[in-house]
Amino acid sequence: MGARFFGADVLRAEDRTLLKGSGQYVDDIRLEGTLHGAFLRSPHAHAIIKSIDTTKAKELDGVHAVYTYDEIEEPLNQPIKQPYPHPLIRKDILGYPLAKEEVCHVGEAIAFIVADTRHIAEDAIPLIEIEFETLEAAVRVREAALPNAPTAHKDSKDNIAAELNIKFGDIEDTFSSADHVLETSFLQHRGGCHAMEGRAILASYNSSLDELTSWSATQCPYLIRRSLAGHFQMPESRIRIISPDVGGGFGPKAGFYAEEIITAFASKKLGKPVKWIEDRQEHFVTTNTQRDSWWDLKIACDNKGRISGVRGKIITDQGAYIPWGLLLAFTSMTPLPGPYKILSMDIDQQVVFTNTVPNTPVRGAGRPNAAYAMERVIETVSRHLKIGSAEIRRRNFVEKKDFPYKTGLIHFNGTPMSYDSGDYHQLLEKALDLADFDNFFERQKQARENGQFLGIGISSCIEDTGNGPYEGVTVRVDTMGKVYVSSGAASQGQGHKTVLTQIVADQLSVNIEDIHVEIGDTSKFPQGVGTVASRVGVNIGTAAFSAANEVREKALNLAADILETDLEDLEIEDGIIRDKSRKNLTISLGEIALKLAPMSGGAVPAGHSASLESTSYQASNGMPHASGSNVCEVEVDIGTGEVKVLNYCVAHDCGKKINPMIVEGQIVGGVVHGIGNALFEEMIYDDGGQPQNTNYGEYLLPLATEMPPIKVIHQETPSPLNPLGLKGAGEGGTIPAAAAIVSAIENALTEFNVVIDRYPVTPEYLCNLIDKENQIEV
Amino acid sequence: MKPAPFKYHDPKTLSELVELMSNLEDAKILAGGQSLMPMMNMRYVTPEDVIDINGVNELDFIKLENDHLTIGSMTRQKDILSNQKIFDKAPIFREALNHVGHIQTRSRGTIGGSLCHLDPSAEIPALASLYDASLTVVNREGSREIHIDEWVLAYMMPSISDEEVLTSISIPVWKNPHGYAFIEFARRHGDFAVCGAGTLVEIDANDIISKVAIVVAGVDVKPLRLSTLETDLIGKKATKDTLEYACSSAKKIEAISDVYFSTQYRQRLAGTLIKRSLEVAIERARIINNDG
């Protein structure tokens, strides 16, 4: 059985439909009689709703209903349920489906209008008469963390949602015996989701069947099914969630939001399908973001730059609610040692409520934060000891012989953080070679003579991928020999159908054209987790491999009986099983399927089980760790503060690649997301909690004109944890990127002693750093 | 994000248009739509009547006569960009308009729309200022001409009444071949600039500046002509010191600030960009002199 498709640049099965404009995103799906919804949302960061009168809105022609909290019936009038409960959450505050009395951020949903068209629904919004009493808002997270700060929720005594600590080793001893104790402090701000399709829901409740079908632009249809079942107190079997073509996810679309409840509720009340399409302004004020975290770290190291300990504190802005529990908080701490062998760590984190949009993971979750923090540590040591930062990395990397390497920390899934495989030293050298690092300093010198400021930056990282607990895959062959593959893992552009096809086609030795894949529909597969955290390729890849192999075994076993030959003599080619030496002795997979699935009156052959199919939930045996080293070159214009990224080189190790073309697409897209974080994306709130830049003219996403050429090379250390040697690749581009850019900027501005203590790095901020201690004539 | 209801009008002639405008209480003119439509979609603007002037063909023209360029208010940005006559006589237009938005917005956006919207950092009002342009507005009673300096009353507020419509802009182009440069700084390509600087310059055979016009956009609510600096530069030799002088005097301009950029930063940028635009313009003037 040769791998024909695994590891090949197989063109995507998804693309032709999408390219022709016939993709079916939620807003493209038409159901007869559909009504359209719009929300009245809070204009205040923090307020009490004193009164609300929807009479005039209800009277508008074309309006079918206007719902406020008071019209939401039992059992739906409860706060949204915590999907990720954790004992460390001190205040498990989530909003109501529609605001009950208090609103805690601009954009919180207060009323839902259902009308013939979206236009009419929006016409009714200003007709709702509403009176607020505004309350003081908690906006800046470090101030909100103080004991006497205004509280984000009126009944709270303080804003501390949770306090976490991670530690290992003897931190006191490490610091007291260190040659040097250094410090670094910085702000990280990762911006918002900004999938090009916003959130979108089409809910259709069928009263005669008591069944709810909801199409949702979600990364996690099973989370939505489970949550709706809980809220409506309905059996999951009566709820079908379909995640059709989805226009990007990037984390925030993996959550469960109030709108899922409200649209379903409205459909049930009105007996008609109800569609809500988030508009772009709503996206800015309602879809979760991942904004500020403030880091203060102390570093213990020796004279050679060996880092022995890191201690410190993180303050994280949670926003108004905590809809993802502590996932973001934990993912910014547990991967903190990165690719480095650190002897001890002790980090506290405060998770703090503010009157802003809730904060939950964006591409990479806390991992980019952790990677950035550790790379700041490396740069701080390098700067202080005047040892090149590549060399500091080499001196601290976990070595090849150390694998499996346990850092001493515990993953939020409860298992020890253990790096399965890799070669961090070689990966760095590959990146440096790709970037022509050795000759850079000559280029830099020449450029400086021409008045240009070039800089180079390095960033190395690890990524815990393939997190379980499972994803499932069913493989079934029909009597025509067509192969059906179904899985729970919805795709938002990652090409799941293509990679599933590749694996199954190889294991069953069938043609790609004979495979039909169905994903993202809870009625097509019983259980799933979701497309987050670079976990799907590893999980569905492993499950598909195992299910397809079982189908293969099953088919060959029966074929051996029928053809009266030995199992070992059989092979499959293009769906035909044959004896290797007697090539005319054949039977097709379709014929085997027919024998295993006879109709009434038939019998399943003795010693074989019914239906040529298998379902597997086999997961990776632990988390495969991908790794990367990136090198980028920038030019800083000291006259304007503009940073041009000249080129960007990635050396990446995600083990065996199912489809290198898709992996590279993920890496390049991820790098650009990271460059956006480093230089452009910033969600700005004023001191009163009003978001300032809720449009794409002012919230800056990366454009084609500012992005550098990105070169990617791979190192392949297969993961020993799963049969295909897979590691995840969805976030490996984003995780190290901001650190590489920021280091490169500092390198370009070495003569001005610029130390950057925040990202995004804006031109004005940079000019201020340059000017601070220097009289510059531009 | 859907616009509020309005009544739609689409006059075909200027006289129909001004007639409509004098009769309607709460009307907005829809030209290229690149500013008004987003504001209507977001319901920041909810007029009772929308007057679409895209059918008024007489407002769409480019005329160049006796070193006088007249452009109809409904002329698309893309048409100005690609116009060879304009490029020959006033090449700075092409350089500046390349910074305006993107191909999808330039294909609809009009010169009149930009002059009426008056974003402080917009390129077209800056060019108008650079050339001492005058604008013609018309109402039912007749027409009047307004110099660009008097056109901007306040932040994004042109000197035009509800019954008037901007019909054309008249630009006295420079007679002789000259150096030019339009340099701006925007966070991303096609974004509204933080700050932009345009320069036109003639130098003589001895490298002495004989004629110069400098405008800076984005530091004040309207484009600023730096007339004092211009006067100072006349007769000066085009040296590094002269550039530094221009830079440091530009840094003293009183500048606005907002949530994104401070006064100091805008001043710093003004210095940088004016110096750079002057430098490029002088270099181009030298090439013309050498070729000529």
Place this chain on the structure above:
Amino acid sequence: MADNREITIKVNGKDMTTYVETRLSLGDVLREHFHLTGTHLGCEHGVCGACTVVVDGEPIRSCLMLGVQAHGKEVTTVEGLSKGEDLHPIQEAFWKNHGLQCGYCTPGFLTTLFSFLENNSDPTEREIREAISGNICRCTGYQNIVNAALDAAKVMKGS
């Protein structure tokens, strides 16, 4: 009172007539009245470029043009690029270069490049990047889109 008009637009070569409220954007008319849902409304304030369609040969943002303004005009949407099962060279190049991931912004890139490459047969990489600078893609990082456009330009020039 809703303000309505009858309009006829030649969409992808075919005259289509409908009765629309005048406040509907061209994007809404294409999607809701003609059921051409390949045109996506990504921001509705004229920045993301997903809704780009070609009107009388020019790429425009269909969220910033009213449907009534397209009366009597020729509109090409993404659905008009391919001929039956045959993809347009730009679509083909996007497929082969992995120029799309989620596909949501893709129709806007295709229509923008369709119009741009018709008028620029031999573009540089920089020119392509500027041409698509009014289109936002969150997935691809643009590199494969640029590669696809360079490939498509070669094919289109040859044909």
